[in-house]
Amino acid sequence: MDFRQIGIVAGKEFQDRIRNRWVLAVALVFTVFALVIAYFGSAQQGSVGFHSIDVTIASLVSLVIYLIPLIALILGFDAIVGERERGSLELLLTLPITRREVILGKYAGLAGALTFSTLAGFGAAGLILSPQIRLDALFHYAGFMVSALLLGLTFLSLALMLSVFASDRTRASGLAIATWFFFVLVFDMIILGALVLTAGEYGGAVFPYLLLLNPADVFRVLNIFSLDEVRTLYGLATVFPEALSHPATLGGVMLAWIVGPLAVAIWRFER
Numbered sequence: 256m257d258f259r260q261i262g263i264v265a266g267k268e269f270q271d272r273i274r275n276r277w278v279l280a281v282a283l284v285f286t287v288f289a290l291v292i293a294y295f296g297s298a299q300q301g302s303v304g305f306h307s308i309d310v311t312i313a314s315l316v317s318l319v320i321y322l323i324p325l326i327a328l329i330l331g332f333d334a335i336v337g338e339r340e341r342g343s344l345e346l347l348l349t350l351p352i353t354r355r356e357v358i359l360g361k362y363a364g365l366a367g368a369l370t371f372s373t374l375a376g377f378g379a380a381g382l383i384l385s386p387q388i389r390l391d392a393l394f395h396y397a398g399f400m401v402s403a404l405l406l407g408l409t410f411l412s413l414a415l416m417l418s419v420f421a422s423d424r425t426r427a428s429g430l431a432i433a434t435w436f437f438f439v440l441v442f443d444m445i446i447l448g449a450l451v452l453t454a455g456e457y458g459g460a461v462f463p464y465l466l467l468l469n470p471a472d473v474f475r476v477l478n479i480f481s482l483d484e485v486r487t488l489y490g491l492a493t494v495f496p497e498a499l500s501h502p503a504t505l506g507g508v509m510l511a512w513i514v515g516p517l518a519v520a521i522w523r524f525e526r
Contacts, residue, residue: 268360290380324435334415336418405510
């Protein structure tokens, strides 16, 4: 495997996103949303202004679960199938580059664009709020940014996998939308519905493990259990086993979610 070839493909993908200002637009969206939530997140309690990083992170978690997976899926759903429809993929594969290098290069370039926009957007908001945040709270906010990035990279892996399997851009976009609906909206409804129907008799013990099958839930739990105030706010402190809710364990699960779909995409593309 030639890392130089991977770097060339990655550089082109990243430059394309910079050139069309995609990265800057997403970074600006993240900054604005973070600041608005920080200052107006307590408006329903009758007050405005920054009060607590815990509450801010809790509100941002709800936003990120909806927004970042959608952005990542939009970013990567046509990475392969779009090139195939335009006829540029065949031209690319005539060059001395393997299919694995193409996949890894495209993922690296798109991941670089998503990483830059995520860290720049939320980082800018953190810098603006830093005079009002304690040092230990800044550490938790940095952890939130890293977990948000991992969530985005997970759905980017899923998007690339869908792009490899889809026969055209229309099907790829439909699969991307269905993936977003399933993981962000439908999955939790199914789990909760099963718990209600069985009165928790059968699903209670396996409930925490079922949540690991959804990267959005892993992200939510990772941030819920990083702060005591947020954990109490969500009322899940007694639901998740302490060992399972350890940041290292949940971070490992997120990494598995990134590597798994990417490996499947490589396997399918090389067939």
